[in-house]
Ligand SMILES: Nc1nc2c(ncn2[C@@H]2O[C@H](COP(=O)(O)OP(=O)(O)OP(=O)(O)O)[C@@H](O)[C@H]2O)c(=O)[nH]1
């Protein structure tokens with residue numbers, strides 16, 4: 001086929017351009033109106049004119065290497081026929097008596113063939129019918145038969161061709177196989193003279209045999225002898241150099257190449273912009289994360305205030321506990337417990353623990369709600385900023401919204417968990433235990449003495465020992481009064497001491513809670529910052545989507561450079 005090098009480069013370029021256009025489409029890059037895609041794939045139109053039976057159709061078939069146009073010994077081509085590529089054979093009449101014939105012949109993807117009725121055929125098309133086609137053709141072949149290349153009708157047709165058309169016209173002497181080789185130069189000489197006379201210029205003249213050419217092209221071996229006898233090698237080289245590799249065609253290739261290159265450059269700029277936008281977005285998200293950290297630190301710094309509020313409630317609880325202790329240490333209740341056993345330290349410890357638990361719970365719930373309100377208020381500012389900058393709504397703040405109760409629960413649970421540990425350090429029970437044990441021991445001894453004395457008084461009274469029983473009974477009563485005094489004084493010292501001890505331990509209690517309280521704040525803010533995870537994921541997805549496009553771009557860039565060398 002003529003122009004194979006040209007078509008190979010063109011097809012490669014067309015393929016790359018298609019990929020580039022696809023990439024541009026995927027990327028949302030619009031083709032600017034002032035820079036339309038050049039039609040690099042437009043086939044080359046070859047036209048053949050000449051007298052009836054000159055071998056026009058056969059010549060077109062020989063160039064195609066396959067029988068596209070019907071050829072026969074009898075006058076055959078009755079109308080202008082335009083052979084074009086089509087998936088299946090189909091014919092359609094055009095205005096002006098032109099019959100468009102679609103054929104599934106690969107050759108027709110690169111060349112369109114214009115076959116015409118003989119210049120001397122009856123019912124031949126009028127010049128105004130055929131001339132526009134000849135003006136549009138990139139290569140016009142005036143076909144003569146070697147047996148009689150002098151027919152006036154064809155030379156008249158040559159004389160009528162415009163200067164522009166003559167620029168693209170060659171004379172073809174067909175069926176040379178029917179002449180002796182030595183006759184050919186003589187025929188060509190005469191034709192040259194006639195051509196000069198008729199057109200004023202020396203058009204190229206090619207003596208060929210379409211019959212041998214088609215034979216060679218159809219033969220699996222290539223039939224070198226037939227090929228050489230067809231003289232098609234020189235003719236096709238000429239078509240290649242004049243038409244396929246013409247300045248106009250090269251220009252289309254270059255235009256197409258530059259268009260592809262410009263699109264690649266615009267894509268590169270777009271990718272650069274997208275990449276920079278993503279970096280900016282990442283930086284923007286880091287900024288928001290910093291805001292979240294700052295908010296967290298602000299609340300961490302305010303933590304001592306919360307803890308001191310908690311300590312106020314601790315002190316109130318201490319007052320209540322000590323009040324309870326005092327009521328338990330009354331003389332009568334103490335004496336009863338002397339016999340039943342004293343569980344006061346354990347009971348007070350349990351009571352204190354319950355109170356502190358309640359304190360932690362209400363304080364935790366309140367603090368967590370306050371922190372979540374701060375998070376929600378901050379998210380109100382984050383949401384529109386993300387939507388405006390990144391083009392999508394990150395949604396409501398979950399941690400302060402649908403998951404609010406869970407978050408509060410976690411925050412409070414953390415604080416509650418810290419309470420037993422902090423109380424253990426205070427030794428609420430361990431401090432009270434020995435004091436009460438000592439007191440109970442003393443009281444037990446004194447009460448026992450009083451009871452013994454009372455018993456003794458009873459015995460002495462039974463024995464009739466005069467006034468002695470009364471003295472002993474008085475001593476017993478005095479001992480009991482003593483026990484009341486002891487109970488009263490120790491009640492005061494123990495409860496005051498216990499109170500001081502618990503109040504002195506308040507800072508220790510607070511510092512034992514501090515670490516857990518801080519950790520609870522950190523956890524809550526960590527959960528809050530998770531709201532940006534979806535935003536980060538979106539950004540990562542965009543980055544991941546860009547990567548294959550960048551690789552595709554790179555491959556297309558290299559391929560386009562390679563085509564430039566081929567061109
Ligand atoms: N020997 C020989 N015969 C040829 C050659 N080319 C064509 N012929 C014969 O010439 C006759 C006419 O060929 P066509 O190709 O139909 O000629 P055409 O100019 O298209 O004729 P119309 O369409 O009728 O105007 C046919 O019988 C072909 O077989 C050739 O190179 N050598």
Ligand SMILES: [Mg+2]
Pocket residue numbers: 056057058070071076077115116
């Ligand atoms: Mg024909």
